[in-house]
Amino acid sequence: MPASSRPYSTIRIQSEPFDIPAETARLTAGRTDIGGIITFAGLCRDEGGRLKALELEHYPGMAEEEIARVAESALARWPLMGLTAIHRHGLIKPGEDIVLVIAASAHRRAAFEAADFMMDYLKTRAPFWKREHLLDGSTGGWVEAKAEDDVAAARW
Amino acid sequence: MTKLVYFAWVRERVGKSDEMVDLPPRLVTVADLLAWQQTRGEEYEHAFAEASVIRVALDKRHAAHDALIAGAGEIAFFPPMTGG
Numbered sequence: 050m051p052a053s054s055r056p057y058s059t060i061r062i063q064s065e066p067f068d069i070p071a072e073t074a075r076l077t078a079g080r081t082d083i084g085g086i087i088t089f090a091g092l093c094r095d096e097g098g099r100l101k102a103l104e105l106e107h108y109p110g111m112a113e114e115e116i117a118r119v120a121e122s123a124l125a126r127w128p129l130m131g132l133t134a135i136h137r138h139g140l141i142k143p144g145e146d147i148v149l150v151i152a153a154s155a156h157r158r159a160a161f162e163a164a165d166f167m168m169d170y171l172k173t174r175a176p177f178w179k180r181e182h183l184l185d186g187s188t189g190g191w192v193e194a195k196a197e198d199d200v201a202a203a204r205w
Numbered sequence: 206m207t208k209l210v211y212f213a214w215v216r217e218r219v220g221k222s223d224e225m226v227d228l229p230p231r232l233v234t235v236a237d238l239l240a241w242q243q244t245r246g247e248e249y250e251h252a253f254a255e256a257s258v259i260r261v262a263l264d265k266r267h268a269a270h271d272a273l274i275a276g277a278g279e280i281a282f283f284p285p286m287t288g289g
Contacts, residue, residue: 091289105288106213108281111265136288148289168289174267176281177288178213191214194285 056124057131062112064139067149076131076153083130085157087164089150095143101184103192105147107138108176119170123152126166127159134167136175140182169202211252212283215259218252228274235261236270238280253282260285 057076061067069088077083093103116134123132131153141147148171152163173194181189210223232238239256242249253259261268263277274280 107288108210108212108262108265108283111262111281114265115267172289173286175288176212176262176283176286178284179287180213191284192287194287198289 056129058120058124059133059135060113060117060120061135062107062109062116063135063137066137066146067135069146069149072133072135072149072151076133076151080130082155083153084155085160086131086151086153087157087160089148089164089168090146091148091168093141093143093145093147096181099184100143100181100189101186102143102182103141103147104180104182105138105141106178106180107136111176112136112138115175116171119167119174122170123163123167127152127154127163129154129159129163132163132167134171136171136177138177166205169198169205172198173202207277208279210279210281212281214284215252215282218248220248233273233275234270235263235268235272235274238274239270239282242282258285259283 069090073086073088116136120132120134129152133149133151135149137147150164150167152160154160179192181192183189206225207228208223208225211219216222229241232241239253239259242253260283262281263272263274264279
């Protein structure tokens with residue numbers, strides 16, 4: 050297989066913000082075979098104005114490994130030319146990015162589906178936990194997992 | 206010795222993020238381990254009261270409650286995940 054047709058895959062866990070145009074450029078640099086790119090960014094909501102920040106705890110080591118396992122499944126299921134998954138941890142303010150998934154393929158369908166699959170699996174399998182910090186200065190509770198996320202992941 | 210690690214509200218209830226323990230040899234499955242945790246004092250009883258909701262990872266891989274724990278060097282306990 051020529052080097053240019055091998056999927057380029059990036060998995061990162063980091064506290065700092067990510068640069069979406071730069072991450073997209075990394076997938077497309079020097080290639081002319083990509084026909085579609087889906088970029089999904091998950092942002093921190095202010096929950097009707099009551100949230101000051103989200104604190105994201107993670108399991109170092111397992112977070113990278115588990116996202117890599119999910120990415121391997123996506124690369125095995127869809128004809129992707131590139132796949133990026135970046136998840137932040139630490140304190141994240143409303144309006145800031147939390148997670149980024151980029152899927153590149155020759156045609157749109159594979160890229161749409163792979164990005165959707167990645168997000169469903171990230172939510173239910175990647176070891177991250179959100180805790181709310183409220184505007185009144187108090188530390189709110191841990192965010193509860195949603196049953197609909199399990200239902201969404203079961204679609205695949 | 207086995208390293209036990211805790212995250213999110215399991216960590217807060219247990220009162221520590223990790224510990225080294227000698228697991229009793231009679232513990233065979235993840236479910237046995239969860240039941241044993243409930244017997245280790247008030248904090249553990251509180252943390253593991255709803256054992257069915259606790260997720261477990263053996264050497265950084267998700268494990269079902271009927272999985273065998275033999276050979277695991279690091280066992281993690283945490284609530285259902287809320288990333289993404």
